[in-house]
Amino acid sequence: MCLGIPGQVIDLGEVDGVVMGTVDFGGVRKQACLEYVPGIRVGEYVIIHVGFAISRVDEDEAQRTLDVLQAMGDAVAAELGEPLPVRPSAEALDDR
């Protein structure tokens, strides 16, 4: 139930005094309440949970996390001289 997913705000306006907007989830579009992300602008990313934006997605932070993870593997390889051996069951992660 707590699975919110990131989506991009496509448009916004007011319905019965409540700020609502269209949010695009990779092609699927839904109406969502944007009251809890005041000042949000078209094009920005939000996390939507049960039809409500509960948080902005910080694009710089999203990219920085990925960069850190990318660099981490390089650090392991640099420290050990080679990557750690792949555990056979790790293939399970490839199915998604």
Place this chain on the structure above:
Amino acid sequence: MKYLDEYRDPSLARRLLDELCATATRPWTVMEVCGGQTHTIVRQGIDELLPAGIRMIHGPGCPVCVTPLEILDKAQAIAAMPGVLFTSFGDMLRVPGSRTDLLALRARGADVRVVYSPLEAVRLAQANPDRHVVFLAVGFETTAPANAMAVLHASALGISNFSILVSHVLVPPAITAILAAPDCQVQAFLAAGHVCAVMGWTEYEPIAARYRVPIVVTGFEPLDLLEGILMAVRQLETGRAAVENQYVRAVRRTGNAEAQDAIRRVFTIADRRWRGIGTIAESGLVLAEEFAAFDAEHRFGVESLAATESPLCIAGDILTGTKVPTECAAYGALCTPRSPLGAPMVSAEGTCAAFYAAGRRRQVQRLATASDGGAT
């Protein structure tokens, strides 16, 4: 989809696992308290990929699962009343109460509808002034702002044919209850990312300090979970016990101020019963006095309904990590997602249901059915 696919990159996941192998020098036990995280961990087999000795316990993080049986009975009692249009998130419809579920009631003629957002329920009330619309308001702090807005909106518009049946629970009191238990095995927690997106993590700082337990605010994608576990293990290995934030792209320390304001206006904190665990002090939300008119329990006079759980279900042991589902005699036999006996089997985010969906079998079953393909 941006910010989804990137956080599912298998090559980055392998790097995180390698780093975790290089970091962990001894056994550690980590608990996540979020059904979404449990689902990803079990579905992706993350718990089985971790270095030997790093154990994940799946805590009471599924709101559907921890909703007490009597709330389900109350929901059904209200839904069966004439003139009622009962609304709920889809995942509550199949959850059995003492005798039946909302889906079966609908088949027998009750007007039970699934809504995506509680605001839809308010709109149904606007569109059906001759009916009374009830919304089943369950969930953690993630769902509370949405339900609060529904009440505020209905109140502002003067809609009197709308009410909510509230069974809201809060994460920090549950974590405290788990840590305070004498047989607590949990050494670190992953805090639920979206709960913290709303509430921030200041509530967790005194818990980390008092119980000397690392708490890492963690997201929901496989990479988030692996990094969250790694951050927790790093703290454990270096003897630190702080609150850290893995989910920086969505969570700020003080959370979402507007959402918290709405929750505080509409709800007050009260004791709550958790299915499979029992009552935890100050662990839930009830409607504030000002909004008592929106309380469906009171409006329909169902406050005193009580219910009894199946004695075969070991939900309490599952939710506190004392046992895993495959150790339960009823798992996969008497208790399945189609016919659940207790809390953790009722929703896809429950530990037992997640194990079942991932095809994990009871030890005895695996031995007994090894020759016929292991089907149950």
